[in-house]
Amino acid sequence: MRMCQVGIRIRTGGVQPRLRAWLGGLMAVLMAVTCVVAEPAARRSAAAAPFPVAPVNSALATGYNFNGQLGDGTTTSRDTPGPVALPEGVSLTNIDAGDYHNLAVTSEGRVLGWGQNAYGELGNGTEPVGVVSIPVYASLPAGVTVTQVSGGYHHSLAVTSDGRVLGWGYNGYGQLGDGSTTTSNVPVEAVLPQGVRVKQVAAGYSSSLALTTDGRVLAWGDNNRGELGDGTTITRHTPVWVHLPADLTITQVAAGDTHGLALTSDSRVWGWGLNQFGELGTNPTWNYSPVQVPMPGGTLKQIAAGDRDSMAVTSDGRVLAWGQNNAGKLGDGTTTHRSTPVEAILPEGVAVTQVDTGVFHSAAVTSDGRALGWGGNFDGQLGDGTTIERHTPVFMLLPDYYAATQITVGRYHTAMLAERASSHTSLTAQPTHAAPGDEVTLTATVTCSAGEPTGTVTFWDGDRQIGTAELNSAGTATLRTTELDEGQHHITARYEGSDICPPSDSEPVTVTISAEPSRASLHLAKEFAGFVTHSKGKHKAKHWHAARLSAWHDHDVIKYRFIVTNDGDVPLHAITVHDSRTGTVSCTTDTLQPGRSATCYATHKITWKEKSQGYVDNTATATGTREDGETVTSNKAHLRVDITYK
Template identity: 40%
Template sequence: MNAFRFVCAAALSLALVAPAFAKSASRMRLLASPDPAKIGRTVRLQAEVDGRGLGPTGKVTFSDGAVVIGAALLSRIGAGQATLTGGATHACAVSAAGGARCWGGNDRGALGDGSTKQRDAPVDVQGLSHDIVAVTGGILHSCALTSAGAVKCWGFNNSGILGDGTSNDRLRPVGVSGLSSGVVAVAAGAVHTCALTSAGAAKCWGYNSEGQLGDGTTSSRRTPVDVAGLSSGVVAITGGREHTCAATSAGAVKCWGYNDRGQIGDGTTSDHSAPVAVSGLSSGVVGISAGGAHSCALTSAGAVLCWGANFDGQLGDGTYENRSTPVAVSGLSSGVVAISAGEYHTCALTGAGAVLCWGSNSFGALGDASTPGSRPIPGPVTGLSSGVRVVAAGGSHTCALTSAGAVQCWGQNFFGQIGDGTNTHRSTPTPVLRLTPAVRGRALLSTRSLGVGAHTLQASFPGDAAHDPSSAAQSQTIVP
């Protein structure tokens, strides 16, 4: 009895003097659009808070100087789409520490680790150990966006894909000319790259034989050029194999470039070297994703529409017919929060955290444990009926970030792009080794309360049981 009392007393004493559970750091980015905005127009505020594990939870408070505008809850499903990417034969992710890590094919340096050796598990991108908020992958190159709004690229550089003014391959990240600040999104196509600025302008660089840069020419560019007619009002951009699409603040979609399968969506198969409107999508679109030769859009109602090449059923309409205008994806008329188009397949993430994929199932890219073939309508990914935060489709592989704070991949693994330490193809989700990914929460608030003049907007996250507080500021101008 005395011994029992001694043990209990000792345990209580240790509990009283033991240090509190160490919290993880959180990182915040605040975006405001449009900027500048006219008086009376709605300004959309978006706070992104990165953490680890289950991710940050709770509210973000928005203020204009010392005046509180409002507060919004963090949502984690679909919030971190930019933190995970699938290239043609590689993949990259933003780590919980804010670094960039890549794995898979590395023939021309797409992993950014200073070598051309393929890696079957994640490696650090040299020089990008912190402050990274987004990653994107092409066929043989990759790019990252920093918290300061700078774009860094590495890998294959034929025709100036990396945007550094040369055509020399880079085994480590280099800065993109003229984009050392002010960028809010970056998107890699197959052999071109595009960026979206805080002013809502679209810029592209690299290979341009089909007009995928959108500058009205077919001349390749080694540094960024303006996309014709898109100097403002753009809220999202995505790159396909040889085409590009953008979504505007009005919810419209415009595409340009190669159009042999109708991937531009204007009802023709004629190429366009400058943006054209996608038929039927003049409003209501909140997300876009371009695949090999197809494109998809997500509406505010949670519906998915796709157009372009459909020989593997990647449009999801139950047929194998190419479509030059958008068609509804079967069974996905509501409830979807994010989409990702791969080379020949497409995936969607629902608000319940389920992943559905359709199109080519070569090497198991659809993740349903079935034999290779194709599926022209969405089907569930084995084991991912809930709890998924992010989905990213690559060449013939796919990756997802789960609510447990882990990345899983499936599909082709010739180059180690599954990241499980092998080269064995996987037809169901398989954990990626040696990766602690960033888990992002997003809070949205719209306001019309800002008066004419310059404003300093702020967002504050008070922290939660697992994360320290963080905050961010963003300038905003309101004009008469």
């Protein structure tokens, strides 16, 4: 679909942040109702964690929601993270925010989008609309799966599993890379150099970057401030090579509003484009070709580029930041712009694994699954339950039992991937039939997806609490009780939860207490029933203690007789014999009534080892099941057959 468009940028630098947000939302609505007459000005965040993470079952979002960018089915802003309304059963591996929209990759390689769709940013082929508050699927080409996404101001990018690049949304500067300036509401393929494959993309304000599988960098789109790093200010409608030194191997790229960053395999950072506030780590000046950012040393594992600022995460979990510091988004406790990297002031003992930075605020994921935010907070984008501007990182108030794994910031909102922990409680009772006053042992076993469960299990008889027990290191809690009254009891166990594991309830177990409890019992007798031999000679065999077999040839076989007697007072089913030599023998599938017996046979071929040792020695047991499914096991029946030869 082609939309009418003109190359106007409306700058709002002198407008207060909340009024800027209102103007941005109003403009989106006007564009959706009429046609695209301008590209509203904004500053955008960089790509979040560039590469996929392990699949998680949830996404959370907080902050401004005028365009539905929180994905919760409303347009109501919020100041703490809440769940995104994902399709049922979906898990996600990657997320990134544009200014007013979000993109996420499912574990099946599909792309979900929500928020503003005024230029087709969601790629689902629909008419322009300012609000999409529930995630929708992008219309990917048939058979295509995606591994990573990145959201720009009004365009979106994706990497396919075979290394191609797809783009959709606004294309007035060629930022989709398909050789045109035609805006598209469905994915189109970027024209990569022949034979080149891509593993990561980063979408800027109106430019795009891609990291190739061999560690080089491509760029396309707007180049007015040198954001393509090709030594010119020529806008490119198809990808061109960023002029990085030939001996570098790049491991990650990040695209800010009008500058780009690249992280090398040896932890150096290179930058290009606008350097108005020192976002390239040097005194302010424009750089149409990459320059090295002076870093304090150490190993870096991730970079991020924002509106006019840049960030890096060190291998020991620190955050380095430089560039524009409006609203304190560098996190160093000031609002002073920095042309060299400074360290964000993290809470004591906290290590960061991934960071993202945007227009007015920044956010990070910690090594223990918490989320941090700092900078502007006028719409609750820091997720701390307030709208107070923060100049150092503060913890977001995640819902109980959620752990963040990847985070991204939009213009006035924050989104993240998160895993909600789950627990499972099972219960056994022994015995399930007892007399009044007899001891019944209740054992609860708890597992938790977030780690080792700790805490208390409460045992219930219907709505009456029986008692409590603490979980041990094996995740079990045991309660012994003699206080069950006569009758049937439906016992459940409730795990009360911990800081990391949510509560859960077991299925009920029925315990019957009666003055004359039914008794289930089996008795097994095992007998020598003869033998089969290929010899024509005489033979004899006796029951132990005097059972003997005279064997003349190989392959002699002993035949056993098993007599199973129900010597209890309840019927038993599925009578089965388990023998250490013959294996499992099904005696009868019928019901074995009290006082009745079932007979079955099995054979065992004598081995050379048994012939050498002069005997065959084995043990058997029988099992049956009660009406309630409980298994009843017999005594152990032992038999030894001596073997002699003539």
